[in-house]
Amino acid sequence: MCGPPPRGIVSAMTTQTVVLDGVRAEYGAGARRVVALDGVSIGFAAGTFAAVMGPSGSGKSTLLHCAAGLDRPAAGSVAIDGVTLGGLGEDALTRLRRDRIGFVFQAFNLVSALTAEQNVALPLRLAGRRPAAADVAGALAAVGLGDRLRHRPSELSGGEQQRVAIARALVSRPAVVFADEPTGALDSVTSRHVLDLLRALVDEHGQTVVMVTHDPVAAARADRVVFLADGRIAAELPGPLAADAIAARAAHLETAPC
Structure with missing residues (x-):
């Protein structure tokens, strides 16, 4: 069978990209020490879309930052595309993030003076x-902006700017795309378009996407939803799921006694 596995079905033999x-993971010291992640073990399979949810302070962003090599954990290990990050020096880690990881953030992070195509090309030029x-144009065409290459961010809507950010994340053909609240600054209609795009990256291109979100509607587009609480994995639900079922589980975790 060609193409990625059907949504929500991943073979036991599927490669774990992350x-x-x-x-x-810990922050601070002494009386101010905070344990952000407490012995988390999890894998994210190739060609799947995972959503990570949890209340504020649960460790969602820390999990993403450790998984992406932005933060080094105090203990344990992280591997991306078969490469263990702990043994890498800063230069090698930077190269791995540049070549095998794509990032999409809530705040777009585009350079206002550059065109869409220049923003997409910028990480490669900095490297x-x-x-x-053709690669830059192809990445923009893949997100529906093939006719907006020379537009600057101020000439684009919020959704179009986020699509430029997604194209930028994809131009190096990374092993995994990490998205941190990618729809948090968008209205509901534009959010749906961005989520459609992320879903298509998985279903049509076999991309691996790990998305941190607080929005049950966004999480409902994923193949699985992982819930964190107090730095630990508290629950996991396979998709596809209805947003109200995700919201109910999230609410239960927030109100459950420690």
Whole structure:
């Protein structure tokens, strides 16, 4: 059978693009020490879309930052595309993030003076690589902006700016795309379009997407929803799921006694 597996069905033999094993993350020291992740072990399979949810302070963003190599855990290990991050020096880690990881954030992070195509090409140029014009144009075409290459962010809507950010994340053909509240700054209609795009990256291109979100409607587009509480995995639901079922589980976790 060609193409990615059907939504919500992942073979036991499917490659794990991202693997966290016993990850512990701490901030501060002494009386101010905070345990953000407390021995988290989880994998994210290739060609799947996972949503990570939890109340404020549950460790969602820390999990994403550790998984993406932005933060180093105090204990445990993280592997991306078969490469264990803990053994890498800063230069090698930077190269791995540049080549195998894509990032999409709530705040777009586009350079206002640059056009859409220049923003997409910028990470590669900063890395000393000369991006092929066809690759940049292809990434923008893939997100529906093939006719907006020379528009600056001020000439684009919020949804179009987020699509530029997604194209930028994809131009290096990464092993995984990490999205941190990618629809948090968008209205409901534009959010739906961005989620359609992320879903299509998985279903049509076999991309791996890990998305942190507080929105049950966004999480309902994922193949699985992972819930964190107090730095630990509290529950996991396979998709597809209705947003109200996700909201109910999230509410239960927020009100459950410790």
